[in-house]
Amino acid sequence: MRIGVVTFPGSLDDVDAARAVRIAGGEPVQLWHGEGELRDVDAVILPGGFSYGDYLRAGAIARFAPVMEPLLAAAAEGLPVLGICNGFQVLTEAHLLPGSMIKNDHRRFVCKDQRLRVENVRTSWTSAYTAGQEIVVPLKNQDGQYVADASTLERLEGEGRVVFRYVAGNPNGSRNDIAGVCNERGNVVGLMPHPEHAVDALTGPGTDGLGFFASVLTGLVAA
Amino acid sequence: MARVVVDVMLKPEILDPQGQAVEGALARLGLAGVASVRQGKRFEIDLAGELDTATRAQLHELAGTLLSNPVIEDYSLRENVEDAS
Numbered sequence: 001m002r003i004g005v006v007t008f009p010g011s012l013d014d015v016d017a018a019r020a021v022r023i024a025g026g027e028p029v030q031l032w033h034g035e036g037e038l039r040d041v042d043a044v045i046l047p048g049g050f051s052y053g054d055y056l057r058a059g060a061i062a063r064f065a066p067v068m069e070p071l072l073a074a075a076a077e078g079l080p081v082l083g084i085c086n087g088f089q090v091l092t093e094a095h096l097l098p099g100s101m102i103k104n105d106h107r108r109f110v111c112k113d114q115r116l117r118v119e120n121v122r123t124s125w126t127s128a129y130t131a132g133q134e135i136v137v138p139l140k141n142q143d144g145q146y147v148a149d150a151s152t153l154e155r156l157e158g159e160g161r162v163v164f165r166y167v168a169g170n171p172n173g174s175r176n177d178i179a180g181v182c183n184e185r186g187n188v189v190g191l192m193p194h195p196e197h198a199v200d201a202l203t204g205p206g207t208d209g210l211g212f213f214a215s216v217l218t219g220l221v222a223a
Numbered sequence: 224m225a226r227v228v229v230d231v232m233l234k235p236e237i238l239d240p241q242g243q244a245v246e247g248a249l250a251r252l253g254l255a256g257v258a259s260v261r262q263g264k265r266f267e268i269d270l271a272g273e274l275d276t277a278t279r280a281q282l283h284e285l286a287g288t289l290l291s292n293p294v295i296e297d298y299s300l301r302e303n304v305e306d307a308s
Contacts, residue, residue, distance in 0.1 A: 056264075057292055064289065093292060100294040102233070103240040147237060147295060173238070 001220045003213075004031040004041035006071075006087075008062045012049035013084065013196060020196040021045070024213030036066040042220045043080035043124070044071060046087025048140075048194055058101060058143045059089030068094060080124035080216050081188045085141055088180070088190030097181055097190045098156065099148030104141070105173025113205040114139035114193050115167040116179050120160050123186040124219050128211040134167055135208035137198040144192045146174035146181075156181055164191050225274040226304045227282055231291040232263040266290055267304075274302055 003021045005028055007014045018028035029041050033051075038044065051062035062068070068090075075081045075096055083091035091097045104110060115136050118129040129135070148156070153175055156162055164180035172192075180191025195209030233239050239261045246260040270278065283300060291298040 056289070060289065060292065092294070098294075100292055102237060102295060105238060105240060107240045107244050145238075145240075149236075149294075 001026045001043075001217050002029045002039075002041045003027065003216065004029045004038060004044040006031045006033060006044065006046050006067055008033040008049070008051035008065060008090075010050045010053055011047050011086070013047040013194065014049070016194075017045045017047040017084065017196045020199040020209065020213050023199050024210055024217055026213060026217050031067055033062065033065040033067050036069055038067070038070050038074060038079075043082070043216050044074075045196075046081070046083040046090050047196070048085030048087060051086055051090065054086075054143070057089075057093065059086060059091075059093040062086075062090045063093040072096065075183075075188050078185060078187050080219065082125050082212065082216070083188075083190035084194055084196060085144075085192055088192055089143065091188065091190045096188050097183060098152050099146055099175075099178075099181065101143045101192070102145045102147055103143050104145050104171075109140070109142045110144065110171050111140040112138070112171070114171060114179075116164045116191075116193060117167045118163070119165055120163045120182065120186070122160075123163055123182045123189050123215075125189040125212045125215050126163060127219060128215040135195075135198075135211070136205050137193045137195050137209045138204065139171060139193040141172075141192055144172040144174070146172075146178045146192070148175060159184070163189055164193070225270045225272070225302070227268045227270065227274065228301045228304045229266040229268065229282075229286045229290050229298055230263060230301075231266070231286075231296050231298045232261060233296055237295050264290075 003026045005017045021028040166177045182189045195212040198204040198209030242261040286298045
């Protein structure tokens with residue numbers, strides 16, 4: 001199973017994302033932002049970092065990178081896509097996912113191990129978890145406050161599209177404690193915390209993040 | 224040469240942490256009576272030629288996609304702004 005990891009100028013966590021794919025038993029494939037092709041991958045991860053230095057808005061310039069054109073088309077056809085942190089910001093800027101992220105309400109950078117509740121286990125990236133399961137993965141960002149208008153929030157909640165919620169305190173002011181959401185089909189998922197940093201007890205808070213990568217690999221085998 | 228200015232502001236209902244930080248600093252520096260501060264962005268776009276209909280449409284399109292994110296921001300576009308320099 002080939003899982004593409006896109007590198008934008010300023011991506012930081014592409015190597016960790018590729019490593020997480022490898023640990024979970026998949027084959028990571030490097031994708032370059034400037035190339036308009038997906039190299040026949042079975043799923044794509046947009047990693048964390050500061051693409052284009054977060055100039056303009058986080059993810060705003062990366063959204064127009066050549067690689068995004070085939071990605072948007074493939075996502076519409078059901079290709080599993082995971083956006084982590086800056087990758088989530090790119091997905092909201094591209095309108096693949098609703099809402100947006102603004103600066104944390106307390107105006108400070110956050111870097112901590114964060115407890116999350118997995119609310120939706122029917123997505124391509126969460127099927128290995130059980131509904132309501134709590135996991136701990138690192139959270140590190142400055143623009144992590146999830147916002148959307150009231151009708152969008154109502155729709156997301158009604159359709160079960162809030163995939164992850166912060167537990168034990170809201171770290172950034174996100175509406176409804178939302179840490180991650182998915183599209184209608186459930187193949188596109190974005191979240192601010194970093195599951196790819198929680199795949200090895202030696203280098204992270206545990207291995208709770210492995211389920212993301214196990215989920216997509218299992219789904220691809222079954223497909 | 225034509226100058227177009229695009230101002231981008233967070234929508235009124237969106238919290239502006241940066242504006243709040245500036246508001247706090249203004250108070251610390253002795254400015255009394257500030258009710259609120261909101262921070263935005265200003266883009267000065269100088270065209271090599273004149274502003275025609277097609278370019279105007281393109282500018283509006285890009286102001287609403289690249290320069291601003293309509294989910295959280297509003298933009299206003301002003302034409303034929305005098306070059307101050």
